[in-house]
Amino acid sequence: xxxxxxxxxxxxxxxxxxxxxxxxxxxxxxxDVVHRLQATQTGDLAVRWNCKAGKCGSCSAEINGKxxxxxxxxxxxxxxxxxITIAPLKTFPIIRDLVTDVAWNYRKAETIPALKLAPADAxxxxxxxxxxxxxGQEFRKCIECFICQDxxxxxxxxxxxxxxxxxxxxxxxxxxxxxHPLDENAxxxxxxxxxxxxxCNITKCCTDVCPEGIHITDNAIIPLKERRVDEFHDPIRxxxxxxxxxG
Amino acid sequence: MAEYETHxxxxxxxxxxxxxxxxxxESAGMGLRTGVVCKSLLGKAHTVMAEGGIAxxxxxxxxxxxxxVHFRDTMRGGKMLNNWRMAQLHAQEAPDRVRELxxxxxxxxxxxxxxxxxRDFGGHRxxxxxxxxxxxxxxxxxxxxxxxxxxxxxxxxxxxxxxxxKDNDRIAGALGYWRQSGELVLxxxxxxxxxxxxxxxxxxxxxxSWEGTGDGHALAMYAGAEMIDMECVQFHxxxxxxxxxxxxxxxxxxxxxxxxxxxxxxxxxxxxRYIPAMFAAETADTEAEADAWYENHExxxxxxxxxxxxxxxxxxxxxxxxxxxxxxxxVFLDIASRRDAAxxxxxxxxxxxQFMELAGVDITKESMEVGPTCHYAMGGVRVDAETAASNVxxxxxxxxxxxxMHGSNRLGGNSLSDLVVFGRRAGMGAGQxxxxxxxxxxxxxxxVSDDARRVLAPFDGSGNExxxxxxxxxxxxxQANVGIIRNEADMLAAVAGIGELRERxxxxxxxxxxxxxxxxxxxxxxxxxxxxxxxxxxxxxxRKESRGGHTREDFPGPSAxxxxxxxxxxxxxxxxxxxxxxxxxxMPDELKRLFEGG
Numbered sequence: 088x089x090x091x092x093x094x095x096x097x098x099x100x101x102x103x104x105x106x107x108x109x110x111x112x113x114x115x116x117x118x119d120v121v122h123r124l125q126a127t128q129t130g131d132l133a134v135r136w137n138c139k140a141g142k143c144g145s146c147s148a149e150i151n152g153k154x155x156x157x158x159x160x161x162x163x164x165x166x167x168x169x170x171i172t173i174a175p176l177k178t179f180p181i182i183r184d185l186v187t188d189v190a191w192n193y194r195k196a197e198t199i200p201a202l203k204l205a206p207a208d209a210x211x212x213x214x215x216x217x218x219x220x221x222x223g224q225e226f227r228k229c230i231e232c233f234i235c236q237d238x239x240x241x242x243x244x245x246x247x248x249x250x251x252x253x254x255x256x257x258x259x260x261x262x263x264x265x266x267h268p269l270d271e272n273a274x275x276x277x278x279x280x281x282x283x284x285x286x287c288n289i290t291k292c293c294t295d296v297c298p299e300g301i302h303i304t305d306n307a308i309i310p311l312k313e314r315r316v317d318e319f320h321d322p323i324r325x326x327x328x329x330x331x332x333x334g
Numbered sequence: 335m336a337e338y339e340t341h342x343x344x345x346x347x348x349x350x351x352x353x354x355x356x357x358x359x360e361s362a363g364m365g366l367r368t369g370v371v372c373k374s375l376l377g378k379a380h381t382v383m384a385e386g387g388i389a390x391x392x393x394x395x396x397x398x399x400x401x402x403v404h405f406r407d408t409m410r411g412g413k414m415l416n417n418w419r420m421a422q423l424h425a426q427e428a429p430d431r432v433r434e435l436x437x438x439x440x441x442x443x444x445x446x447x448x449x450x451x452x453r454d455f456g457g458h459r460x461x462x463x464x465x466x467x468x469x470x471x472x473x474x475x476x477x478x479x480x481x482x483x484x485x486x487x488x489x490x491x492x493x494x495x496x497x498x499x500k501d502n503d504r505i506a507g508a509l510g511y512w513r514q515s516g517e518l519v520l521x522x523x524x525x526x527x528x529x530x531x532x533x534x535x536x537x538x539x540x541x542x543s544w545e546g547t548g549d550g551h552a553l554a555m556y557a558g559a560e561m562i563d564m565e566c567v568q569f570h571x572x573x574x575x576x577x578x579x580x581x582x583x584x585x586x587x588x589x590x591x592x593x594x595x596x597x598x599x600x601x602x603x604x605x606x607r608y609i610p611a612m613f614a615a616e617t618a619d620t621e622a623e624a625d626a627w628y629e630n631h632e633x634x635x636x637x638x639x640x641x642x643x644x645x646x647x648x649x650x651x652x653x654x655x656x657x658x659x660x661x662x663x664x665v666f667l668d669i670a671s672r673r674d675a676a677x678x679x680x681x682x683x684x685x686x687x688q689f690m691e692l693a694g695v696d697i698t699k700e701s702m703e704v705g706p707t708c709h710y711a712m713g714g715v716r717v718d719a720e721t722a723a724s725n726v727x728x729x730x731x732x733x734x735x736x737x738x739m740h741g742s743n744r745l746g747g748n749s750l751s752d753l754v755v756f757g758r759r760a761g762m763g764a765g766q767x768x769x770x771x772x773x774x775x776x777x778x779x780x781x782v783s784d785d786a787r788r789v790l791a792p793f794d795g796s797g798n799e800x801x802x803x804x805x806x807x808x809x810x811x812x813q814a815n816v817g818i819i820r821n822e823a824d825m826l827a828a829v830a831g832i833g834e835l836r837e838r839x840x841x842x843x844x845x846x847x848x849x850x851x852x853x854x855x856x857x858x859x860x861x862x863x864x865x866x867x868x869x870x871x872x873x874x875x876x877r878k879e880s881r882g883g884h885t886r887e888d889f890p891g892p893s894a895x896x897x898x899x900x901x902x903x904x905x906x907x908x909x910x911x912x913x914x915x916x917x918x919x920x921m922p923d924e925l926k927r928l929f930e931g932g
Contacts, residue, residue, distance in 0.1 A: 112577075112578060112579070113577060113578075114576065114577020114578055114579050114580070114692075114693070115577070115578075115579040116579055116692070119579040125802070125852060125853070126800075126802035126803070126806075127802075129845065130800065130801070130802065130844065130845040130846070130851075130852070130853030131844070131845045131846025131847070131851045131852065131853050131854070132852070133849075133850040133851065133852060134852070135374075135375075136543075136544065137374055137378045137379075137380070137382075137543040137544065137545065138378075138380075138382060138383050138543050139543065139580070139583070140383065140580070140583050140584075140688060140692075141684075141687070141688065141691065142382050142383055142469070142472060142684065143374075143378045143382045143383070143543070144378070145374065145375065145378050159691050159692070161691070161692070182514050182849070182850050183849050183850040184850070186514075186850050188514075189375070193375075193376065193491075196480075196483055197483055201480065201481075201484035202438065202439045202480075204437055207433070207437075211433060212394075212433075212449050212450075213433075213436055213437075214447065214448030214449060215441075215444060215448050216444065216448050217443065217444040217448075220441045220444065223441045224441050224443075224466060224467075227441055227466070227472075227473060227476065228469065228472075229476075230382075230472065231377055231476075267439075267441075
């Protein structure tokens with residue numbers, strides 16, 4: 088049975104790394120090893136998890152500096168004998184050990200408008216072509232692991248932007264609403280509502296880490312930026328808005 | 335009495351999976367002050383793990399489908415032990431609940447003419463499951479979560495309820511603790527909806543997440559609620575068996591719905607040898623007919639790969655015991671040789687991902703190894719079909735924690751529909767009850783103080799037992815003795831073993847402090863798991879027959895007498911559990927006629 092050498096963050100923002108050796112078996116993932124550590128050496132080790140199948144997005148952590156789901160990282164990929172460092176997500180305040188306070192994301196979710204769908208057809212059905220919802224379905228694969236939020240340098244390096252900036256997860260959500268074939272929200276509510284889209288300079292860090300493989304930058308952020316330019320920065324439309332006071 | 339952080343609601347919902355969210359949406363929509371408490375973050379509940387779809391007789395693929403056919407399939411799948419009225423309401427209301435999800439944002443896969451696509455699943459006569467690839471549960475929970483947020487309902491995430499609080503006989507609220515801070519929190523409420531999900535974590539091979547510790551079942555029992563049919567536990571036929579770290583992880587029935595077939599180690603499609611008499615008339619007995627059925631349900635009978643889950647799980651167990659299993663103790667599930675890679679990746683993206691990432695298996699090229707995994711509790715709190723009310727005034731239950739709807743075996747796809755149909759009804763029932771109370775029920779201060787002391791007891795420094803060790807011991811005990819195939823001697827051993835573990839659990843010690851301490855949380859959950867395990871085992875001893883998910887090798891067939899009764903569990907205030915047999919509700923004649931001819 089091989090032994091994993093772990094460096095695990097313990098404590099809150101003033102905590103420290105503690106080293107542990109944990110035996111593991113073939114096929115195990117990082118989260119299994121963390122659970123074994125918890126069950127055998129340090130029962131109060133705080134780690135958040137639910138499904139252990141990459142579907143709930145609870146167990147996000149920074150493994151050797153890379154934000155990942157602990158449940159989807161097989162031990163085989165780490166060379167035997169090398170120390171594995173497991174740290175909480177850097178962008179959010181640490182509650183304890185590997186658990187961070189992600190409440191900011193839930194506050195942002197409250198600012199996103201709800202869908203307003205056109206009425207159903209007379210027979211009670213709503214008709215949408217599959218091709219028109221393919222993109223929306225891609226966006227709705229999001230498991231809210233908040234790893235994209237964690238790596239986004241707009242807030243990772245500049246927490247002062249957190250008030251004005253909703254982050255990639257919610258740009259995906261806004262794009263989903265904006266592209267819903269039956270949504271009747273005014274475009275300004277989904278595109279120009281002060282979600283901080285302009286802060287993003289499309290470095291694609293979010294896309295690179297998305298465990299669901301959502302093309303966050305290309306399919307959500309860039310189209311939103313284009314719509315924003317089209318709708319609100321077009322000089323002729325801007326003039327029309329000034330003259331009519333509408334829009 | 336100590337001071338606790340205290341909140342007051344008309345309706346308090348415990349649990350934020352599909353049933354809890356739908357209940358809260360309903361009662362908030364009635365204008366009632368509503369709070370939702372959940373053990374995890376919002377949107378992480380076990381509902382996200384549901385894969386295949388939500389069953390509803392929309393009739394989009396087969397216009398001849400209707401609620402009567404769905405009702406009949408559900409009752410036959412449950413081996414007629416179901417509460418007929420729940421099964422009827424479920425079949426009648428599921429289509430509206432699916433359309434409502436769509437209105438709130440769900441993007442279900444579409445038919446060619448733009449309506450909601452439906453997929454075949456075990457035990458359903460027609461293609462009936464609305465779905466989003468193989469991540470339907472995620473779609474549902476996100477939709478309900480976003481609706482809840484739009485309504486501005488208060489949510490208490492990472493907050494665990496440890497006891498319900500009563501005012502004499504009726505519900506007065508609940509006491510819990512914040513997982514993050516470890517501080518106690520008291521909820522005063524006119525009505526409480528239990529929507530706490532399942533109890534699969536009392537077995538070692540399970541598809542359930544850490545949350546499935548039977549909290550709601552146990553809280554209801556402590557409060558004096560009646561439980562029914564706790565012996566009926568579903569072992570889903572297809573869990574992963576390798577690698578060990580993922581053993582039990584669910585593989586959707588949609589694999590078989592979309593053309594996958596089960597084979598033993600000789601390559602034989604063995605399900606053709608396990609067609610029970612009850613389903614013989616509608617099940618294909620040749621591979622050619624089974625394969626033709628996928629293309630055309632008219633004139634071809636359904637593949638035995640899609641028999642109800644209890645039948646398939648028993649067949650797999652029998653093949654493995656006969657030495658025809660796969661290298662890691664399961665059987666093979668083959669879709670690679672039957673559908674092209676593009677189809678598999680489009681229809682089953684998360685299965686593809688799950689096997690590739692966790693087992694290093696490409697399911698478009700190789701067979702999966704699968705075996706039964708503890709998946710679902712059919713039994714639970716005995717409720718009124720219309721209102722979801724339990725026998726305890728003010729206490730309601732919906733979803734997996736409630737009993738009756740699924741009888742002795744649940745059909746795939748009927749869980750997600752159960753959540754929204756009875757989540758809504760529980761929200762309405764609790765809301766109407768709360769409206770009928772003029773004032774907040776009184777609190778029994780002494781009982782609250784006792785509960786608070788119990789929650790903090792593991793910190794008193796006297797215990798030296800490890801909660802993780804005891805939990806593992808309980809799981810191994812139940813897996814060995816109260817698993818998919820049962821007998822009296824094993825179960826008596828389990829009862830004795832549970833008693834010993836209960837004694838040891840009195841002496842659990844906890845490392846560290848109260849802030850986000852999983853060892854402490856598990857120590858508290860352990861009491862619930864032991865209570866639930868005991869009820870399951872006593873009920874399983876009482877039902878001396880095999881029916882649905884409950885299989886006794888000492889009573890291998892169904893019995894007419896036991897087919898007429900629920901096994902009802904009650905817990906006395908001193909903790910003693912008793913089980914009794916009580917007659918099933920009588921089905922009216924016009925519904926009985928649906929079953930004429932088998």
